[in-house]
Amino acid sequence: MLDEPPSQLDGRLRAELRHELHLLQRRLRKTMIYVTHDQAEALTLADRLVVMDRGLVQQVDRPLAVYERPINRFVAAFLGWPAMNFLEGRLEGCDGEMCFACPPLGVKLNLGAGKAKDWAAHAGHEVTLGIRPEDVVPVSPGRGALVMQVVMIEALGSACLVTLERQGWQATARFDLRQGVEQQQAIEVCFQMEHAHLFDRQTGIALSSGPRRAGG
Template sequence: MAAEIAKPSVSIQDLSLNFGAVSVLQTLNLDVAEGEFIVLLGPSGCGKSTLLNCIAGLLDISEGRIFIKGKNVTWEEPKDRGIGMVFQSYALYPQMTVEKNLSFGLRVAGVPKDEIAKRIARAAEILQIEPLLQRKPSALSGGQRQRVAIGRALVRDVDVFLFDEPLSNLDAKLRAELRVEIKLLHRRLENTMIYVTHDQIEAMTLADRIAVMKGGVIQQLDAPQTIYNRPVNRFVAGFLGSPAMNFLKGRLEKNGDGWSFVADDLKIPLGTYQFDGQPEAGPAVFGIRPEHVSLNSGTGWPFSTAANVEVVEPMGSDTLVWLQLAQQKFSVRVTSERTPKNDDAVTVGFDPMRASLFDAENGSRI
């Protein structure tokens, strides 16, 4: 895991959460630096939203402690934690105008009127929702509603923003727009933000660090590029990246002073591969991303082999070519101009340095 953060903005220590006999989060530790944008990424049911609700104080935890800005907030009410939260369904109060929605929390807290007006003006200016202030949520579009929801967190002047899949209810185009806006907002405010999503593009584009979760456990916490290039296990490798990483089942063998990966009649020398510690001979899984494989580009690669094209999937900007390698499915991403035809004989080449080797049993990186 990454180095210790000296003064974390949010610090989660040994947090566990059980619903009856079901363990949802297991002794989870997470330190978020001041001003950092952390994305909790994982498939549905992995506990990422649950973790966010625990940080917000909307769920009582079973064990552990939560610190926000150095203050132990484990038993605090949500309002006293210095957090603002944005929900997937916007959760705007339908009977109130946008202005009243924004000011609700402040009015509850008894903030003076002129102060409320000032904060709303600022939030409305940042989010460009000034013309909407007197409308009801039902008269807003999805994107506008989500802006208002973000504004509601903004006016509370909090240290930490929590986003619970804020863009999942929007269509693809709006999602891309608001993604950029959230990134700009983070640059402008420099608040700590914790963002839950199952969308890897959102995670890759927004995050300073991504925490990939599965089964209530953080699998890997790292910068997006590190997670992409050096996934710590097969789950992370398969979950990130679209089209998904190729996995070949085979064996790790030692020959002479070098290692190679053998699957069927295929033998991939691993001279350039960086092992995580001492490798052992035995069953293993060889993973490589489709975009790290090249097609018909000479024999200058550390490894190349011949194969036949089975199916071609054009995706606009580029094309996914499916082949058989060692009797297993294998995909290659090529630019549209270089698309081969079905049944073409091609050469596949790649550098094992860009690959990832995983233990066949527990799936961890070798």
């Protein structure tokens, strides 16, 4: 059992040790229990990932499965950097399909073709929409997308983290730096709803998660 072995090291040494541990485990073919709060370590080292909250196991699965199909809001918020964006609203029927609606923000998002049958029983329920930063995508003006204001830009080399705001609600997006967004600029974005997550507002239990991403 390894309990956060690189916790006192700087970023570069942590990455090197993580790489060496990964190679060592593969070479020895021994089961290791690795305790960590570092998401990069958890996602890169684990064959099976166990997420715990206050001593209780929340989910056990392959790392990519936990990332793409979190069982509840806690797991969704805990795993992934930057953290998943959350928006409160309700499920409504719209033109034979299902939509996520948040009237205070003027948001109404179609959950996609083929969802009506699956979601008919949840129509009218209060839910939380979860969308990861990589699934917030800038689009060309005039496409009827969501208009949000750029509040802050954090450069990360070839990519950047962009804090967006709409009527007091903030969301984080991960853009290509070459897309050229600017501070205080109003831009249009769309949410890739095929990768969206829905959680029961009261219990936090996942109602739906998007399908696997390409290569997943």
